[in-house]
Amino acid sequence: MSNIPAFSPGAGDFQPEPVRSVVPVLARPSRSFWGDVWHHLRANRQATVSLWIIIGLLLFTVAGPWLWRMDPDLQDLDRISRSPGWPESALVIPPLESLWFGEVIAGHPERGNQPANDLAAPQNLALAAPPTTQEVRLTWTPVPGSSGYLIYRNSFPPSDATDLGTPLGEISTGNRVGFADRLRLEPVTYHYSVVATDGVDGATRFATLVVRPVTAITLPQAIRIQPDVQVGVQMTLPFHPLGQDYLGRDLLARLMRGAQTSLFIGIFAPLCSIFLGALYGGIAGYAGGWLDEWLMRIADFVVALPFLLFMILLRIAFGIESGESGILPLLVAMILLGWPGAARLVRGQVMQIREQGFVQAARLLGGGRGYILLHHLLPNVLGVILVTLTFAVPSAIFTEAFLSFIGMGVVPPTPSWGSLCQQGVKTMLNHPHELLFPAMFISMTVLAFNLFGDGLRDALDTRSERQS
Numbered sequence: 459m460s461n462i463p464a465f466s467p468g469a470g471d472f473q474p475e476p477v478r479s480v481v482p483v484l485a486r487p488s489r490s491f492w493g494d495v496w497h498h499l500r501a502n503r504q505a506t507v508s509l510w511i512i513i514g515l516l517l518f519t520v521a522g523p524w525l526w527r528m529d530p531d532l533q534d535l536d537r538i539s540r541s542p543g544w545p546e547s548a549l550v551i552p553p554l555e556s557l558w559f560g561e562v563i564a565g566h567p568e569r570g571n572q573p574a575n576d577l578a579a580p581q582n583l584a585l586a587a588p589p590t591t592q593e594v595r596l597t598w599t600p601v602p603g604s605s606g607y608l609i610y611r612n613s614f615p616p617s618d619a620t621d622l623g624t625p626l627g628e629i630s631t632g633n634r635v636g637f638a639d640r641l642r643l644e645p646v647t648y649h650y651s652v653v654a655t656d657g658v659d660g661a662t663r664f665a666t667l668v669v670r671p672v673t674a675i676t677l678p679q680a681i682r683i684q685p686d687v688q689v690g691v692q693m694t695l696p697f698h699p700l701g702q703d704y705l706g707r708d709l710l711a712r713l714m715r716g717a718q719t720s721l722f723i724g725i726f727a728p729l730c731s732i733f734l735g736a737l738y739g740g741i742a743g744y745a746g747g748w749l750d751e752w753l754m755r756i757a758d759f760v761v762a763l764p765f766l767l768f769m770i771l772l773r774i775a776f777g778i779e780s781g782e783s784g785i786l787p788l789l790v791a792m793i794l795l796g797w798p799g800a801a802r803l804v805r806g807q808v809m810q811i812r813e814q815g816f817v818q819a820a821r822l823l824g825g826g827r828g829y830i831l832l833h834h835l836l837p838n839v840l841g842v843i844l845v846t847l848t849f850a851v852p853s854a855i856f857t858e859a860f861l862s863f864i865g866m867g868v869v870p871p872t873p874s875w876g877s878l879c880q881q882g883v884k885t886m887l888n889h890p891h892e893l894l895f896p897a898m899f900i901s902m903t904v905l906a907f908n909l910f911g912d913g914l915r916d917a918l919d920t921r922s923e924r925q926s
Contacts, residue, residue, distance in 0.1 A: 495917045505913020509913075512907065530711035538703075539701075546695045551676055560638075561634070561635060567633065569632065570604045571603055572602070574658070576661075580598040583596065591671045594650070598652055600635050603632075605655060607653065611624050611626050619660065628655075632654075651665065700895050712873045713896060716875045723855070723858045724852070727792035732843060735803075736801070739800065742801070743808030744835065757798040782869065785868060788861060792857065808835055812830075845911055848907055855900065858874065862875075863883075
């Protein structure tokens with residue numbers, strides 16, 4: 459037998475629960491769905507930083523040309539491919555005369571009779587005028603028995619006759635001495651070498667002169683910058699914080715102009731293609747049945763079209779010749795071939811939402827198709843559309859840069875980040891800043907949009923977490 463006493467409830471065991479005056483308090487302030495998304499997005503540091511970078515890029519594109527008023531097409535052929543640096547001053551010199559060919563020594567034979575191996579090195583190699591970045595003039599004493607001279611320039615001291623550097627010119631007579639160098643001079647140290655020749659081969663002996671030109675600007679060019687300037691004074695040259703390109707144009711101004719092209723293509727094309735895809739997928743998902751099947755087979759056909767082949771056909775259709783910018787066919791190709799991805803995502807969302815209870819309730823209460831689309835389906839797929847857009851923008855920017863890089867998108871002189879990279883690749887070994895800065899802007903933009911898209915997707919997913 460069990461020893462557990464039997465429980466016999468009495469009247470006192472069933473007293474009513476006393477009324478408590480405690481008022482329920484909300485754990486957090488009430489927020490709307492989009493307010494909650496914004497709250498979670500701000501809590502994501504990477505997404506927040508990316509959003510500020512995107513805003514900065516838009517300001518760089520729109521407000522930058524208003525603040526930095528340098529003409530992106532203005533060329534300065536005396537200062538091509540200059541690296542970023544501090545503001546420089548230059549000596550104003552008179553306008554350059556016609557090219558100087560030295561002097562003819564009277565009494566010296568024009569043709570020599572000595573073989574190259576017996577020719578001596580030129581003597582008294584010196585400057586015929588103060589050296590500037592506009593011109594360096596050399597002169598020397600004629601070599602007996604020579605039939606001409608070869609002139610070289612090197613950035614390092616030559617070790618022997620095979621290490622004289624860049625050939626600058628050749629004088630085909632032995633009685634003419636003197637040479638003017640105007641080939642892309644910079645204010646750095648040069649080693650000029652002169653070699654006598656027998657008309658065919660150069661001698662093994664040579665003379666070398668070390669020269670460091672001073673930065674100078676001719677009076678006509680200086681007047682374009684400062685109208686009241688005079689010869690002999692020092693003036694401050696225009697500041698180029700990111701350097702200059704291969705035609706002496708300001709790289710910062712070119713990047714601003716290129717951003718207008720790249721971001722216009724990178725934002726406008728995804729906006730149009732995603733709007734088209736969302737409309738297409740919404741109709742397919744809401745209608746269902748045979749219409750959905752036919753619409754999706756058409757989308758599969760569009761996905762199968764090769765983009766490059768389609769791009770080439772559009773360039774032919776629009777009459778774009780080789781070497782011309784094809785912005786319009788590029789936009790059309792990206793819009794016509796870019797919508798199926800968005801259509802599939804929106805179709806799947808619509809098919810899922812249309813079976814939800816609140817949509818069925820709205821339908822039973824007499825809600826029409828337009829009401830259900832605008833008040834229930836569209837707000838619930840808007841997050842998917844926004845996330846798709848944030849991922850489509852960097853893809854479009856990268857596509858534009860790639861096509862411009864291979865010469866099928868935006869080509870010079872129209873600037874874009876892709877076309878600037880195309881030009882920068884040609885000089886990347888000697889002037890890496892021409893490739894580094896446009897590539898950096900492309901990478902930063904693509905990374906910012908991707909991180910922002912990730913953050914936005916996570917912020918939208920918090921809704922399902924709250925519902926669970």
